[in-house]
Amino acid sequence: MAAESSVAVVLKTIEFSETSLIVTLFTRDFGQVTAIAKGARRPKSSFEGSLDLLAVCRVVLIRKASDALDLLTEAKLNRRFRGADKSLTRLHGGYYLAEMLRLLTETHDPQPMLYDLTLDALSQIDGTGNAALALLGFDAIALRLLGHTPTTRTCADCGVATQLDRSVPFSPAAGGVVCGSCRISQPSVFIVRPKTLQCLERLLDNQTRLPLATASANKIDANYRDVRVLLNRYIEVILGKTPRMQSFLPARMEPSE
Ligand SMILES: [Zn+2]
Known part of the structure; x- marks a missing residue:
């Protein structure tokens, strides 16, 4: 399958195995996508902290057959969500946004x-x-x-x-x-x-x-x-x-x- 690129907002991450993450993204070009990011939990992974909740990043995905998870091969951070630095109201507002999009x-x-x-x-x-x-x-x-x-x-x-x-x-x-x-x-x-x-x-x-x-x-x-x-x-x-x-x-x- 060919790799596809889009910009995306991170809606949810779940730890998967010792080193990987399952990531739910809201992409501009493909809508909601759930993908596995192999090695994302390693200390020096190529994802470099771009998969934090509500981070906006450019991603490269390989789409899999209907019931398999897509594969996230790259994520480059464009914008980090800073709600937690501002107030609890703003942090909760961000969480609400992510939940609504999911x-x-x-x-x-x-x-x-x-x-x-x-x-x-x-x-x-x-x-x-x-x-x-x-x-x-x-x-x-x-x-x-x-x-x-x-x-x-x-x-x-x-x-x-x-x-x-x-x-x-x-x-x-x-x-x-x-x-x-x-x-x-x-x-x-x-x-x-x-x-x-x-x-x-x-x-x-x-x-x-x-x-x-x-x-x-x-x-x-x-x-x-x-x-x-x-x-x-x-x-x-x-x-x-x-x-x-x-x-x-x-x-x-x-x-x-
Ligand atoms: Zn009526």
Whole structure:
């Protein structure tokens, strides 16, 4: 098999044998890939610490037959994740990002726009950006890029137009807001305020990069908690589980933390 090259973010590493690592990568060109890095645990390996969690590196892979692990033959560090040097919030934010990418993306399904969004989010989280806002923006845009946009103005079940000037029922299982008739047949419905939905619309707006525009950030600030809860509940249904790091997400938008 021919060797293939891509840029990648390290999502997970597991020790394998005395000297090797099994590495889960989110690559720009091939989507999620799990590969074995032989000799990566040796003191002077050619991987030179490039396989730390959330490191961005250029990798060379040899793809194997369907059920075998791919082989990682090279990894050259481009960028190290520095969240741990900044704050616990930023470190946890990075862990959350890695977990979400593992759960949301598929093996060998390229998502280059999501990859670029991930690099934006990483530089916000371990730089001086607002980590809470970056994670909120990442979640909303990632859901949209992967085809999971929730409806905000039409019933997710029957398609009828809903009012945006009053609180409306929201059903994660149906895929967004629902009308008065359809809410009865939905398993878990909660009520969402117009301001929360407007913030969600801003987050889902056509932009695919971070940071979010200052105007959007200012609007979201006062409604952060409600939007975060709404997205958390929606994500749980999309994934069929609660991400382990979800409870570590920032409770407030703290610009200086
Ligand atoms: Zn309906």
